[in-house]
Amino acid sequence: SFQLSxxxxxxxxxxxxxxxTLLGNHKPCCAPEERESSNKQTLLTVSKPRYLEELESxxxxxxxxxxxxxxxxxxxxxxxxxxxxxxxxxxxxTYKPLLSAIKNEYEVTLAHQxxxxxxxxxxxxxxxxxxxxxxQQILALQEKEKEEIYLLKQEKQHLLKFIDDMKEEKxxxxxxxxxxxxxxxxxxxxxxxxxxxxxxxxxxxxxxxxEQLDMTRRQVPDVKGEDVVKLxxxxxxxxxxxxxxxxxxxxxIADYGDVVPRRDFESLEKKHSYLLQEMNTLQKDFDxxxxxxxxxxxxxxxxxxxxxxxxxxxxxxxxxxxxRPNWEKxxxxxxxxxxxxxxxxxxxxxxxxxxxxxxxxxxRALQEINVFPGWGKGGNVPVYLRHEGEVKNKKLTKKDxxxxxxxxxxxxxELEQETGKRSSLPEFFLSYLQKKFGDATAMEWSxxxxxxxxxxxxxxxxxxxxxxLTGKVGEEQYHSLNKLISSLQKELAACDNLNSGSxxxxxxxxxxxxxxxxxxxxxxxxxxDASRYKLDNTEDHINYLPLFEEDEEGNATPFVxxxxxxYVREKQEYLRQLKxxxxxxxxxxxxxxxxxxxxxxxxxxxxxxxxYLGLALQAGREEPDQGAVAVETALExxxxxxxxxxxxxxxxxxxxSFEGK
Numbered sequence: 001s002f003q004l005s006x007x008x009x010x011x012x013x014x015x016x017x018x019x020x021t022l023l024g025n026h027k028p029c030c031a032p033e034e035r036e037s038s039n040k041q042t043l044l045t046v047s048k049p050r051y052l053e054e055l056e057s058x059x060x061x062x063x064x065x066x067x068x069x070x071x072x073x074x075x076x077x078x079x080x081x082x083x084x085x086x087x088x089x090x091x092x093x094t095y096k097p098l099l100s101a102i103k104n105e106y107e108v109t110l111a112h113q114x115x116x117x118x119x120x121x122x123x124x125x126x127x128x129x130x131x132x133x134x135x136q137q138i139l140a141l142q143e144k145e146k147e148e149i150y151l152l153k154q155e156k157q158h159l160l161k162f163i164d165d166m167k168e169e170k171x172x173x174x175x176x177x178x179x180x181x182x183x184x185x186x187x188x189x190x191x192x193x194x195x196x197x198x199x200x201x202x203x204x205x206x207x208x209x210x211e212q213l214d215m216t217r218r219q220v221p222d223v224k225g226e227d228v229v230k231l232x233x234x235x236x237x238x239x240x241x242x243x244x245x246x247x248x249x250x251x252x253i254a255d256y257g258d259v260v261p262r263r264d265f266e267s268l269e270k271k272h273s274y275l276l277q278e279m280n281t282l283q284k285d286f287d288x289x290x291x292x293x294x295x296x297x298x299x300x301x302x303x304x305x306x307x308x309x310x311x312x313x314x315x316x317x318x319x320x321x322x323x324r325p326n327w328e329k330x331x332x333x334x335x336x337x338x339x340x341x342x343x344x345x346x347x348x349x350x351x352x353x354x355x356x357x358x359x360x361x362x363x364r365a366l367q368e369i370n371v372f373p374g375w376g377k378g379g380n381v382p383v384y385l386r387h388e389g390e391v392k393n394k395k396l397t398k399k400d401x402x403x404x405x406x407x408x409x410x411x412x413x414e415l416e417q418e419t420g421k422r423s424s425l426p427e428f429f430l431s432y433l434q435k436k437f438g439d440a441t442a443m444e445w446s447x448x449x450x451x452x453x454x455x456x457x458x459x460x461x462x463x464x465x466x467x468x469l470t471g472k473v474g475e476e477q478y479h480s481l482n483k484l485i486s487s488l489q490k491e492l493a494a495c496d497n498l499n500s501g502s503x504x505x506x507x508x509x510x511x512x513x514x515x516x517x518x519x520x521x522x523x524x525x526x527x528x529d530a531s532r533y534k535l536d537n538t539e540d541h542i543n544y545l546p547l548f549e550e551d552e553e554g555n556a557t558p559f560v561x562x563x564x565x566x567y568v569r570e571k572q573e574y575l576r577q578l579k580x581x582x583x584x585x586x587x588x589x590x591x592x593x594x595x596x597x598x599x600x601x602x603x604x605x606x607x608x609x610x611x612y613l614g615l616a617l618q619a620g621r622e623e624p625d626q627g628a629v630a631v632e633t634a635l636e637x638x639x640x641x642x643x644x645x646x647x648x649x650x651x652x653x654x655x656x657s658f659e660g661k
Contacts, residue, residue: 051091059084138314145307156300163293166286173279180275184268187260195257202253206246327353334360355458362455369393372447382470384430385450387443394448398459401452402554404445405465408432425468425475460564461554474615476642481567484516485548485560491515492544502541505532518645523566530562567644574600574645575635587628590617603647615641 062080070076082103089099327345330353334341345353374387396404412428433442433449453466467473491511495503503511505528512524531542547559556564581596582588588596590613597609604612616634 055084055087058087135318138318142314145310149303149307152300152303156296159289159293159296163286163289166282166289170282170286173275173282177275177279180272191260192258195253198257199250199253202250330357335364352458359456359458363398363452366393366451366455367395372451374443383426384433384446384469385443387447391447392441392444393451394444396448396452398452398456398462398553401449401456402459402461402552404449405453405461406554408465422475429469459554460556460561472640474641477640480642480644481564484567485563488512488515488563489544489548496544501545502543504540505542508542508544518648519566519570523570526562526566527559530559533558571639571644574643575638578638579631579635582631586631588631588634589628593617593634601646605646608646612638612641612643615643 059080062083063077066073066076066080068076085099085103089096089103092099328338328341330341330345345356370393371390372393374389374391375381375385377386377388408429411432412423412425415428416422430442430446433445437445450466450469453462453469456462457466464473464478468475468478488511491514492503492508495507495511508531509524509528512527513519516524528542531544531547547557550556577600578596581599582592585592593613593616594609597604597612616638617629618637
């Protein structure tokens with residue numbers, strides 16, 4: 001460290017031994033170079049200052065007297081240095097304010113860091129606990145997976161054994177069929193042989209019969225009184241009859257000689273049909289089992305591959321995984337306790353819960369900030385944030401912010417109705433604050449409101465105002481959504497003839513369909529289900545008035561939240577159809593965009609069409625066809641505006657999706 005001397009030059013010691021200075025060695029009229037060389041020569045002969053030696057000695061004694069076995073060793077070691085620094089500051093009266101300010105700033109920083117470390121200690125314990133729980137869950141999943149793999153292997157072995165049995169049975173049946181075929185062939189051969197033998201036997205019988213007749217004729221004596229001519233004629237007729245009968249008999253033997261008896265044929269045919277049917281059944285069962293075996297084998301291989309992938313993923317996750325937090329612990333640090341945390345966490349995913357937790361932390365941290373740094377007065381700074389220097393934090397609650405934003409919307413809408421002109425929200429936002437709180441504190445309110453809106457994105461009032469204020473979303477979307485909700489509320493009230501504030505589920509469904517004729521049945525059913533979130537399944541009457549109420553922080557009911565989410569989803573679906581119709585082009589012109597709109601929405605009117613074209617191409621209604629625009633840019637502009645289906649559209653099979661940014 002260095003100290004300025006009386007003549008304004010740096011010296012190498014803060015003080016010189018024996019309270020002496022080097023002023024006596026300076027020549028009053030010498031040049032700076034000569035003075036520097038003189039200082040260097042003097043430094044070689046001057047010893048270490050006594051005051052420095054005393055401070056070092058005191059520091060060594062204090063450090064040696066410390067007990068370094070305690071936990072807060074670093075804090076104990078810091079105390080002697082703090083005392084020596086205070087002695088040092090007291091010795092230099094001229095620099096005492098600056099050195100004291102430096103010391104105080106370091107003390108404040110150390111206290112802040114200590115407080116931060118103490119606040120993070122519970123989170124460290126929570127991370128350790130969650131890590132142990134996740135490790136146990138992973139081990140349990142591994143054990144469960146081992147059991148499932150073992151069962152699959154057992155089932156595979158059983159199926160393989162069953163397939164082998166079926167193969168053996170099929171082989172046995174095939175052997176039986178071959179044996180039966182051989183038996184039938186043998187029977188057929190035997191019947192043919194018998195047929196031929198039967199023919200030979202008949203021929204021999206005929207010959208014997210003829211020979212016997214000839215012998216009888218020769219042996220019979222002449223009979224008196226008989227006419228020989230008559231007998232000859234009778235014999236001739238008898239022979240002709242015998243010949244005809246023999247021919248007929250031979251023909252029948254030839255036609256039916258190789259025919260088996262009907263009884264045997266029917267029996268064999270029946271048995272053959274049964275065996276054939278059984279074989280077909282077994283073949284089908286075998287084919288089915290074979291296909292199932294292939295499927296199971298493929299599933300087994302896929303399961304084995306998935307198991308290997310999961311094991312690799314598990315090892316990777318075990319090395320660098322982020323444990324799944326126990327969200328119930330957040331109720332211990334969130335204001336309002338478990339009841340408020342349950343209401344905040346209801347129906348939210350882990351990512352949404354993280355946003356809620358960050359919002360709560362950010363809101364609490366925002367309450368501890370006293371001032372905001374100004375953004376400056378550059379041209380790229382929004383008009384409501386143009387300020388140099390620090391801005392005081394008003395430390396508003398969510399309720400206060402929501403009330404102010406609602407009042408701003410109310411004043412703006414009334415002004416636009418009176419003048420008939422649409423005003424810019426950023427400029428009106430600043431003018432409102434100046435008018436209500438004065439020019440002196442308008443920036444303080446502006447910065448406070450802006451930071452609260454930026455942090456509280458889960459609150460619809462704040463997030464919608466913030467998105468419109470920053471230009472991410474068009475103001476028309478806000479008014480259109482409010483108009484939709486208001487029209488539904490009017491339809492429900494008109495249907496309530498008794499002014500009882502309740503309708504049946506069927507009446508509610510009909511009025512919702514009337515108010516939103518383009519919604520699908522599934523969407524209408526979602527609204528009905530959301531309206532019954534506080535009712536039992538047995539209750540049929542819906543109290544529709546509380547569905548449109550908000551709490552003091554501007555949070556809407558699940559019914560209104562569902563309406564808003566459907567509005568966004570239907571807009572994205574509409575733009576998805578538009579993108580599908582445009583195809584794979586990267587740029588689009590007004591004519592192409594107009595044709596695409598007319599195709600997906602045939603009932604769109606010309607005024608609405610020109611509005612959509614102007615919004616996508618960022619041109620006036622008079623000249624909407626100035627040049628080409630990138631498709632993604634046009635879709636982003638349409639997503640930010642109030643764009644929706646005018647009439648029913650033809651269905652298109654498409655797989656391309658449009659993601660709203």
